Amino acid sequence: MHVTSNVSNRFAHTTVTSRVKNIATKSQEATFSIVLPETAFISGFIMEVDGKNYTAYVKEKEEAKKDYDQAVARGLGAAHVAVSARDSNRFTVSVNVEPETKAAFYLTYEELLKRDDGHYEQVINLHPGQPVKDLSVEVLITESRKIIDLKALPLRSGNEIGDDKGDLDPRADLAIINDKTAVVKFSPNIERQKQLAHVLGTNEDEGLAGQFVVQYDVERDPNGGEVLIQDGYFVHFFAPTELAPLPKHVVFVLDTSSSMWGQKIEQLKEAMNKILEQLHNNDLFSLVEFNSNVKVWDLNNAESSVWYPTSGDNFNFRDKGDEVSFEGLKFPSASVVNPDNIKNAKDTISQLVPGGGTDILTALRVSLHLVELAKDHKVDEVNRQPIIVFLTDGDPTVRLTSTEEISNKISEYNVGLRRSPIFALSFGSGADRDFLQKLALRNSGFSKHIYDAADAALQLEDFYRQISSPLLANVTFKYEPSVTSLTKTEFPIHFEGSEIVVSGWRGTDLIEPPVIHGWGVGGKLSLKPAVIERSVSNVERLWAYMQIKQLLEKKETADKDKEDLKKKALDLALKYSFVTPVSSLVVVKPNATNAVDTEAATGGSHVPGYPLRAFSAAGPPAGYNSYKFAQPIFDDFSQQYPSPPAYPAFSRIPAAVIPSLAFASPNAEEEEVSVEEETTQAADLLTILPWLKTILNDNGILDLPSGKYKLGLNETITDSVDCPKTPLNEAGHCSLLHSCPQVHSLLISSDVFVQHVCILKNEYAGVCCPNDS
Incomplete structure (x- = not known):
């Protein structure tokens, strides 16, 4: 397995080459599985089997869907993209x-490297799935400016934030060719x-992961x-590097x-x-908690904290409309960041007790x-940048429950020069991540999922x-x-440690440098780039990528013209062969073309004998899926193939909008479709669904968030x-887990299973099963 990445002016072009040989005396299935970073997009794929090439290309999504349906109807095998590590595909x-x-x-695959911190x-x-005799990674970096702070960090699991471990030092070779060029190599032997x-x-026999x-x-x-x-x-x-941070007012909504x-x-x-x-001295902050009601805390006098609606009102406002009025109500003022107020805030946080519903609109x-109050009644005549940090783990259940209407109303309220960026954090598997992403994008912020794991606080x-540090x-x-x-040329806020990227077309070289206007600590300012230079990377493809990304974001947040934006x-x-939510990747076979539709997928692994199909599910699992090669193990081999065969130029999309990609198997026309028995042998269930072991105790009881239930391996329940919601996002009927093998390939973690659990006879944990099964 060889990975070669050429990074030119932050634009990375990465090729993964994997070569295997079946040393067994019978045919076997070899699985090639690669985890992509969240900002990457696939730009080319070729399989070479027994001297024959199978090259992928991009096709309009709905057209590819028809080919996929035909392929499935003919019983052709398929595979698909799944999510593994956090924020990845x-x-x-x-x-x-x-x-x-x-x-x-x-x-x-290709990606524009994002600047953070x-x-x-x-x-x-x-994640090759086994120890590899010849494993190497080479990263060549070429920049138009001097490279600084080059490091090869200790290896990460991809699913935990924590201190870097010295024993995970990759012992990489860092070669500085000149100020603007460097090469990093990593070639661990099997030991x-x-x-x-x-x-x-991880399991040593499954190799490095x-x-x-x-x-x-x-x-x-x-x-x-720089331009x-x-x-x-x-x-x-x-x-920019020489700007002081703006003073700010942060509202934490918990x-x-x-x-x-x-x-x-x-x-x-x-x-x-x-x-x-981490709050900066003399910034302002407000602390808001919400459940069925909303409470604004007075950090100096808890008794003066204000509930809205006022205490004593009926907690369930589902039938009382969605209008919100603050007439005659005096909320506590924002607190200045100082040691006393920080201590009071910590004391307040320590007293929080969960209870009630979820009133997101209010x-x-x-x-x-x-x-608004903080701007109208300045503490010290300082203009502060407002920031709202909104964290929730669920859907709205109180007052207005339509997420579409909530998003529309908040966007209407949050307008003009007083506009406040809203940063939405989804917590756990129950939150509506699509809604929170749309809400944040429409309000000049972004959303992020906080995975419910040991490092959630980190x-x-x-x-x-x-x-934490807005500059402009x-x-x-x-x-x-x-x-x-x-x-996009207008940005409501720019943070220290990040980077704004703008692209466009002139036809000839730029004559006049652009001007950047913004508001800093000292008021309005104007900046100009010092240098315009020629690029050695593909600027046109970067421009096209950014255009598509922004068109798709507009489509998701727009109230009208959605079809025009989609077109x-x-x-x-199609022009640049990008794989997007409106296009699909198709693999071409000699004398046949088989395509599979693409939908946002969050996990899955092919269980032999089970049909595969594209699917959608919420939330990536906390751990990696198993995808090791079938036994006996395959041999990797080197120098058996020349460089990768030529393929058309493709380009990339961000993983936030990468769909699942599915391919017809090259040997599918020779495969026979096996019919599974309706009930899986109980003894095989833990093999097919290995994550069950993590929630199944020694007495055979499933320990679920909703309670403890039997798995019922030896039971047959015919109740209707x-x-x-089945794992295929449709209505179904509750069935014991072993009686619904059709969904096993979609249940790739306990988190996904919990989303589709249903209870039978008040004592058995079943799964929502498709009605046609």
Whole structure:
């Protein structure tokens, strides 16, 4: 397995080559599985089996869906992308390999490296599924500016935040060619792969399963950034370094509904204690908790804290409309960050007790009202940048429960110069992540999922660090009139350690440098880039990628013109061969074309004998899926194939909108469709669903968030009980787990299973099963 990544001006082009040989005396299925970073998109894929090439290309989504349905109807095998590590996507394809036959896989993906906390990171996921005789990673970095702070960090699991472990040092070779060029190499032998796997807590026989991370930054223009041009296209990187942080007013909006009971509320308390310590002196902050009602805390006098609606009102406002009025109500003022107020806030946080429902509309309306009050009644005549940090673990259940209406109303309230960015944090598996993403995007913020794990507090702390130091507000990029096809040029806020990227087209070289306007500590300012340089990376593809990404974001948040935005995104996706939510990746076979539709997937592994199909499910699992090769083990081999065969140029999309990708197996026309018995043998259930062992106690009882229930391996229940949501996102009937093998390939973790659990006879935990099964 060889991974080669060329990073040119933050734009990474990565090729993964995997070669295997079936040393058994019978045909076996070889599985090629790669975890992609969240910002990456696939730009090419080729399988070479027994000397034959199968090349993927991009096709319009609905057209590909028809081909997929036909392929499924004919019983052709398929595989798909699944999510594995947090905020990532896993590309998986299986192929039948004859005895003593070799196979090679070539996957290429590209990504624009995002700058966070003052550096770029190239994250390469290594999960070959077995120890590999010849495993190597090579990262070549070429920049237009001097490379600084180059590091190869200790390997990561991809699912936990924590201190770097010295025994996970990759012992990589870092070669500085010159100021602007460097090469990083990582080539662990089999013994070292097993050592690293042991420290990472994975099975040594399944090989290394972790992330190799290269981190660096570049020296930059301290004011207006740098502009790179190529063939009429340009990209502008903007990350000023000599600006003081803006003073700010942070409103923390914390869900304390009953679903936060237990570990979640404890993790929230731990995280808030650390976040409060990161607040800057003389900033303002407000503390809001919400459940069925909303409470604004007075940190100096808890008795003066204000409930809205006032205490004593009926807690359930579902039938009382959605209008919110603050007439005649006096809320506590925002608190200045100082040692006494931080101590009081920590004491307040420690007293939070979950209970009640989830009134999201009122919580956000109260928060925006607090922002208005702070601006109208300045503490010290300082203009402060408002920021709302909104955390919830569930759907709205009180007052207005339509997420679409909530998003519309909050966006209507949050307008003008007083507009406050809203950063939405989803917590646990119950939160509506699509709604929170839309809410944040429509209100100049972003959303992030906080995984319900041991490091949840660290995840929250890490998030806040990204937004703790705003440098500029109302940032606008102005270019000469001849510049067209610009990506987004207006940004409500820019944070220290991050980077704004703008791209466009002029046709010839830029004559006049752009001007960046914004509001800093000293008021309005204007900045210009010092240098316009020629780029060696593909600026046109970067421009097209950014256009598609922003068109799709507009489509998700727009109230109208959705079809027009979709068409524009599709036209660009087909022109540049991007895999997007409106296009699909198709694999071509000799004399046949089999396509599989793509939908956002969050997990799955092919269980032999079970049909596969594209699917949607909420929330990636906390752990990696198993995808090791079938036994006996395959041999890897080197120097058997030349460089990857040529394929058309493709490009990339962010993983936030990467769909699942499915392919017809190259040998599918020879495969026979086996019919599974309706009930899986109980003895095989734990093998097919290995995560069951983590929630099944010694007495055979499932320990679920809703209670303790029997698995019923030896039971047969014929009761007809309807349920609202199968793993295929449709209504179904409740069935014992072993009686519904059709969904086993979709239940890739206990978290996903819990979302579709139903109870039979008040004592058995079943799963919501499709009605046609």
